[in-house]
Amino acid sequence: MSTNVLPLTAYNFYLNGEWRKSKSGKTINITSPYLNEVIGKVQGITTEEVDEAIYYAHEAQKIWAETSLQERAKFLYKWADQLVNMQDEIAEIIMKEVGKSIKDAKNEVVRTADLIRYTVDEALHMHGESMRGDSFPGGSKSKVAIIERVPLGVVLAIPPFNYPVNLAAAKLAPALISGNAVIFKPATQGAISGIKMIEALHKADFPAGIVNIVTGRGSDIGDYLVEHAGINMISFTGGTNTGIRLAKKAAMIPLVLELGGKDPGIVREDADLHEASKHIISGAFSYSGQRCTAIKRVLVHERVADELVAILKKKIEKLPVGSPEEGNTVVPLIDNRSADFVQGLIDDAIEKGATLVIGNKRDHNLIYPTLLDHVTEDMVVAWEEPFGPVLPVIRVSSDEEAIAIANQSEFGLQASVFTKDINKAFTIANKIETGSVQINGRTERGPDHFPFIGVKGSGMGAQGIRKSLESMTREKVTVLNLAE
Secondary structure, eight states, rough: OOOOOOOOOOEEEEEEEEEOTTOOOOEEEOOOOOOOOEEEEEEOHHHHHHHHHHHHHHHHHHHHHHOOOOHHHHHHHHHHHHHHHHHHHHHHHHHHHOOOOHHHHHHHHHHHHHHHHHHHHHTTTOOOOEEEEEGGGOTTTTEEEEEEEEEEEEEEOOSSSSSHHHHHHHHHHHHTTOOOOEEEOOOSSTTHHHHHHHHHHHHHHHHHTTTTOOOOIIIIIIHHHHTTHHHHHHHHSSSHHHHHHHHHTTTTSSSEEEEEOOOOOOOTSOOOOHHHHHHHHHHHGGGGGOOOTOOOOOEEEEETTTHHHHHHEEEEEEHBBBBGGGGSSSSSSSSSHHHHHHHHHHHHHTTOOEEEEEEEOTTTTTOOOOOESSSTTTSSGGGGGGOOOEEEEEEEEEEEHHHHHHHHHSEEEEEEEEOHHHHHHHHHHHOOOEEEEEEOOOOOOSSSSSSSSSSEEEEEEESHHHHHHHHEEEEEEEEOOOOO
């Protein structure tokens, strides 16, 4: 893989089927997290240009909603094909921009094409229903309800930096196949990847205005977008604090929020520790733990804690650390502020008596994989989401204690339970307050057609292909009154 820095391009934003420079004259530098150099610039658009984007989206959506499902499907299939054609180019951008290994970046692009195709197939198999009035006690034979799903209008899609193509398409594809138009606001760090994804969509000859990409800092245009009267639905993935703020500003429009997590890996004393450790390491340290579904704490029975910690230490020692260009698992974090936050969690834990098993080494925004044992509930790392390669181990004396600590969290995204006793696994799973529980596997998103749910501070609503199709449409009832 070449280490040449990408040409310093000022990428345009996409409005009504055209690539444009902003009238503001402002651009935002995008700095690679591992090259520590500016790799490109994106437009810092004005609120007037936001107005324009939403206007064109509404105009295009009226026609798009009248287009047959089969016709819309052709555009999306073509988009998926174009992504596959551009996979090498897009993967290199993802690697340079957000610091993923080239293998993971390419997998993300291919997975995205698969997601788009599956979304189309699922939509083609969703049918309306009818209800007879006389199926209700005292109902009338003369009434028949025809129930169909109709688009909401213009969907605001806001994905995060860590999956800048896949989590964007997970919002765009169901919105588009359902007959909506989309205003796509990528994460600033991740915006070039998002622009490249829209280049593939542009090559698929979608109608002008049906997707508009707006770039700029959330502090400049974020609130304006969220509060805009022309937005009919918001799908957001990102931090919990931002999500709560967004929900307060969005008022009455439908929302789907995918927010943070503090996913526990619960290890019972009867667990296969070698198998559990494999999933824990992968879950905690892949892409430096910059995943909402990363395992972010281990709740292990005290009788097997020493053995598990020893196994985890050996595996961590072997983790490849460094540049994503060399295929490393642990790579520099997205920016120095993120690294400062993770370092602060480590420092706080050690000051309060946690045992440093391995790690606590830093090189700029590269945090080496860190394992902390004997973590207690007064340590911030027991509760805060690090979004980095630090794994706290909390020792417990019973399943009940593990469940209690898991449920004390403000988050409720996922949890893993490791045990050989399937009955105990289901008992624990039923008591944990999360959207999903993985039994003998790492916490992770997907497959993409599975429901993906966060409760408490981890989100609102459900994602997953069918769930997204449902959330981006509404039911409409037409009642046919027959002559008696």
